[in-house]
Amino acid sequence: MRAAVVKTFGGPEAVEIVDVAVPEPGARQVRIKVAAGAVNPVDLALRAGLFGGSGEPLGLGWDVAGTVDAVGEAAAWQVGDQVVALAAGVTAPLGTHAEYVVVPADAAAEAPATVDAVHAGTLPLNALTAIQALDLMELAPGASLLVTGAAGAMGGFAVQLAAHRGIKVTGQARAADEELVRSLGATDFTTEGLAPASVDAVLDAAMLGEPALESVRDGGVFVSARPGGQPDSVRGVRTTAVMVSADGARLAELARLVDEGVLTLRVAGTYGLDEAAKAHARLAGGGVRGRLVLVP
Known part of the structure; x- marks a missing residue:
């Protein structure tokens, strides 16, 4: 599968699209086929090296909206469920800016029913x-x-x-x-x-x-x-x-507030995964209202 990573720190040009193995879910984990995921300032900070790293490739992306594709043991989800999730972490080899991502089952929530995946992908973080x-x-x-x-x-x-x-x-x-x-x-x-x-x-x-x-x-x-x-x-x-943490139950509450019209999801633009560097450059330029979203 394809995934956006950084191997060396720098500007938008440091974002690379690489081919990696599709991750397998373990116990109490789910694999999500990614439909969309927002680009956030934390991605720019990771790319620039503000969080450090071990020299190994680091995955980009915290937000995901998509479809449960595989479930590990004791994971209370079904293949085909439409979900959103937060994959929190700044030193993981894979993030949500990929074609598939594995997250803890309790980090996921049912996606809002009233919006598409692109908008849902702006919610979690x-x-x-x-x-x-x-x-x-x-x-x-x-x-x-x-x-x-x-x-x-x-x-x-x-x-x-x-x-x-x-x-x-x-x-x-x-x-x-x-x-x-x-x-x-x-x-x-x-x-x-x-x-x-x-x-x-x-x-x-x-x-x-x-x-x-x-x-x-x-x-x-x-x-x-x-x-x-x-x-x-x-x-x-x-x-x-605030130190954000993944919380599927709280995320489900937020998804319900989207469906009730309390929360507004704002998309400023969409990019293909191969255009991740362009999305980084646009966000770094400032003045973006809403989120830029990558669509694998």
Whole structure:
């Protein structure tokens, strides 16, 4: 089968399409015939060498939508099931940007019924990161939240999920994105920060750091979207970061929210697997609204 990997770190030209053996599922694993998978900033970071590596080829891709093709022992799925899954990891020899991928059975969820595979392939990584970040905050309905990078994929999901929970959301993004951010459920909008100590919490999807922290009230909470990216605590503010993890049960909840119209899946463009380097170059150029999706 074909798969996108990096053997040496660098720019988009470092992405290679190689022929490798089709992986076999072990106990409590499933093999998915990949229909689509989004390209995310984490793929660009891996390609550039920000996570290091052992010198062996590293697979690209975390998101997958497709069809269960084979099941291992004690895997509660059937061949032919339509699923989405998160294959989390930055040093694996194969990722989801391939024709087939093996994931733990409990990382998969039934795909949303109301969208195609290309759109479903944008859900796992960014929506799971958003909901797990909100869980860290433990905000009650009526609380106030600033989401930086609210027009981005993860930030957009965070705005929708928080609004669905009854949280008052202010979205931060470029001025040109105000209509989009408000359409996602933000009641307020800013291109900068907010007044000091004005919100209960910040979800820092844009990784602004300390300038965004200033907007949190004394004793509030700040969550960075980058592991280890949170600033030091000040004024009693609890600062932490979200480390996304695969969770099929939570992903099934998110898929249901797609079918209920709570979550919007945004596709900015599609590329064949052989065009993976082009997708990397476009994402690296910035300004993409929605996700670029590889279709093997």
